[in-house]
Amino acid sequence: MRKPKIAVIGGGTGISVILDSLRKKDVDIAAIVTVADDGGSSGELRKSLQHITPPGDLRNVLVALSDMPRFYEQVFQYRFAKEDGPLAGHPLGNLIIAGISEMQGSTYNAMQLLTKFFHTTGKIYPSSDSPLTLHAVFTDGREVSGESQLAKHSGMIERVYVTNTYNQDKPVASRKVVQTILESDLVVLGPGSLFTSILPNLVIEEIGQALLETKAEIAYVCNIMTQRGETEHFSDSDHVGVLHRHLGQSFVDTVLVNIEPVPKEYMTSHQFDEYLVQVEHDFAGLQEQVPRVISSNFLKLEKGGAFHDGDAVVEELLSHIRVSS
Structure with a gap:
């Protein structure tokens, strides 16, 4: 039997947890990564090197899927100090990706x-x-433009969309992205920021249409915590509702939600000030929207934050996968 084909869609920080666990399994992995980041190092490089897609999320995914020795990873992830002039704040890996993108033409x-x-x-x-x-x-x-600007504005987001930054052409998917989605056995959305990591991929028309057409199982890994300026007061059912509303119909087959409580005294707001409270569990609301709800302990407390236990999530995902012929 051939290896299961799994596509993971989202932003680099969130999906890296899942990818790091998936790469230890006997599966065929493809990561589809957002290119709408305009903050921090990626934002500065976008200003300097037009037509180069932001490298930050791609860098994190590259590290998650690589078997590079720990020292190489530390070199690739090294971030220049704030007193380093024009290089201040840039991870070395971002500069490498940007440079090779320019050298290779894309x-x-x-x-x-x-x-x-x-x-x-x-x-x-x-x-x-x-x-x-x-x-x-x-x-x-x-209406607010720019991923980095969203959290600065109060109020509820109704919808998001993307445009090409430097021309008026309609945004299109990269080569092999649509084919990958259509040929997958499982497509995993997230975990990651709903409006700024997951949806920027889905609202590219070709990608959204591929998700509606694919025969793959589509699983959404719901966030553990709500996010300031994005999903304040959201339940897990609200997250799924936003996904379906953006594509105009229900398309998620399975939702994975964490039901393990996060200790209130654990979260250190100075480190993770974008997180607010734990996402509320609305099992009845989820049942109305998706065929399968997997509620379990997916929580991993680490470095003062509440994250997904990648191994637990992957084990659950693989237990439900169906490999097409």
């Missing part, structure tokens, strides 16, 4: 080269080969 080509160089388990595709700008329309009608 970020897609750069990632194919780097996956070989770092011996990754699986493929890595930017969701688009052009840098994208994320736009959010709030329920009161206001």
Whole structure:
């Protein structure tokens, strides 16, 4: 029997937890990574090197899927000190990805080269080969442009969409992204920020349509904590409702939700100030929207934050996968 084909869609920090556990399994992995980040190092590089997609999320995914020695990882992830002038705050890996993207003529080509160089388990595709700008329309009608700007505005987000940053062309998916989704046995969304890590991929029309057409099982790994400026007061059912509303119909088959309580005294707000409270569990609301709800202990308390236990999530995902012929 062939290896199960699994596509994981989202942003680098969130899905890296799942990818790190998946690469230890006998599966065929493809990571589809958002390119709408315009904050921090990625944002600065976007200003300096136009037409290069932001490298930060891709860097984290590359590390998660690589078998590089720990020292190499530390070198790749090294961030220049704040007193280092124009290099201040840039991880070395971001500069490498940006440089090779320029050399190879596209970020897609750069990632194919780097996956070989770092011996990754699986493929890595930017969701688009052009840098994208994320736009959010709030329920009161206001519109905000730029991923990094969303959390600065109060109110509820009604919907998001993306545009090409440097031209008026319609955003399109990178090569092999649509084919990967259509040929997968399992597509995993998240974990990660709903409006800024997951949806920027799904609202690229080709990707959204592929998710509606694929025969793959589509699983959503719901966030453990709500996020300031994005999902305040959200239940797990609310998260799924937003996904379905953006694609115009129900498409998620399975939802994984953590039901293990996060100790109130545990969260250190100075480290993770974007997190608010634990996402409320609405089992009845989920049952109305998806065929399968998996409620379990997926919690991992680490470094003052509440994260997903990647191994527990992957074991649950693989236990339900069906390999098509």
